[in-house]
Amino acid sequence: MSHIPLQKGIIYGPVSSKRLGRSLGINLLPRGQKVCTFNCVYCFYGKTISVDSSDFPSPSQVVEALENSLNRVGEIDYITFAGNGEPTLHPCFDEVVSAVVEVRNKFRPKIPLALLSNASRTAEERVRRALKMLDLPVLKLDSGDEETFEKINRPLIPLKVSEIIENLSQLKGEIKKLVVQTVAVCGALTNTQDKCVTKWIHALKKIDPYQVQLYTLDNPFDSLNITPCPFSSLERIVALARKEAIPVTLYI
Numbered sequence: 001m002s003h004i005p006l007q008k009g010i011i012y013g014p015v016s017s018k019r020l021g022r023s024l025g026i027n028l029l030p031r032g033q034k035v036c037t038f039n040c041v042y043c044f045y046g047k048t049i050s051v052d053s054s055d056f057p058s059p060s061q062v063v064e065a066l067e068n069s070l071n072r073v074g075e076i077d078y079i080t081f082a083g084n085g086e087p088t089l090h091p092c093f094d095e096v097v098s099a100v101v102e103v104r105n106k107f108r109p110k111i112p113l114a115l116l117s118n119a120s121r122t123a124e125e126r127v128r129r130a131l132k133m134l135d136l137p138v139l140k141l142d143s144g145d146e147e148t149f150e151k152i153n154r155p156l157i158p159l160k161v162s163e164i165i166e167n168l169s170q171l172k173g174e175i176k177k178l179v180v181q182t183v184a185v186c187g188a189l190t191n192t193q194d195k196c197v198t199k200w201i202h203a204l205k206k207i208d209p210y211q212v213q214l215y216t217l218d219n220p221f222d223s224l225n226i227t228p229c230p231f232s233s234l235e236r237i238v239a240l241a242r243k244e245a246i247p248v249t250l251y252i
């Protein structure tokens with residue numbers, strides 16, 4: 001699979017998303033530069049070069065770009081913070097989310113605000129404040145054990161998956177709809193072996209999310225010898241999770 005180009009502006013799309021329908025994207029990361037705390041094996045933006053930047057858009061730039069876009073764009077299902085890496089790395093993330101909520105309320109009051117995040121910053125108060133303002137914060141958890149986390153998400157900062165699980169479990173009751181997203185990976189590296197799935201389910205029981213969104217890769221990554229998981233493997237994970245009352249939805 002070849003990587004997709006990085007976003008060159010603050011607003012992009014609408015893009016068609018299996019999980020979010022027609023989604024207008026907000027990129028809070030620098031234009032044309034990937035900034036993330038992870039370097040996931042399956043990242044369609046390619047290798048992470050930087051975990052920080054001094055080139056984030058200001059809240060007023062985000063507001064102006066969103067207002068312009070909402071004046072032109074047609075029907076949408078979601079407005080989504082995503083873009084070139086990890087949105088919560090924006091140093092004023094809570095301020096930006098608050099400003100975007102106001103724009104949404106003025107221009108499209110019925111359209112929910114979503115976030116796609118790797119959950120690496122959920123210990124920070126400014127991030128937790130922002131999560132409470134969102135309609136659908138979708139937070140990554142690809143594994144419940146440190147070894148799989150290191151191999152698949154390849155964190156670039158000192159961070160254990162146990163810390164993420166603890167942070168997410170503390171969000172329970174604090175935010176409207178805590179959604180967990182999990183990418184199932186197969187091939188030379190996988191998080192679908194029984195021992196991995198058991199630990200992932202154990203983590204989810206602790207987090208107690210509103211929904212778990214399970215999906216797999218769209219294409220193989222030949223360079224790493226990883227592939228989309230077969231439907232039978234995904235179905236087995238869903239069955240195991242539902243047996244433990246985990247509200248998992250499979251997106252294929």
Ligand code: SF4
Pocket residue numbers: 036037038039040042043044045048084085086117118
């Ligand atoms: S967290 Fe998202 S943006 Fe960051 S490396 Fe992983 S897939 Fe890419």
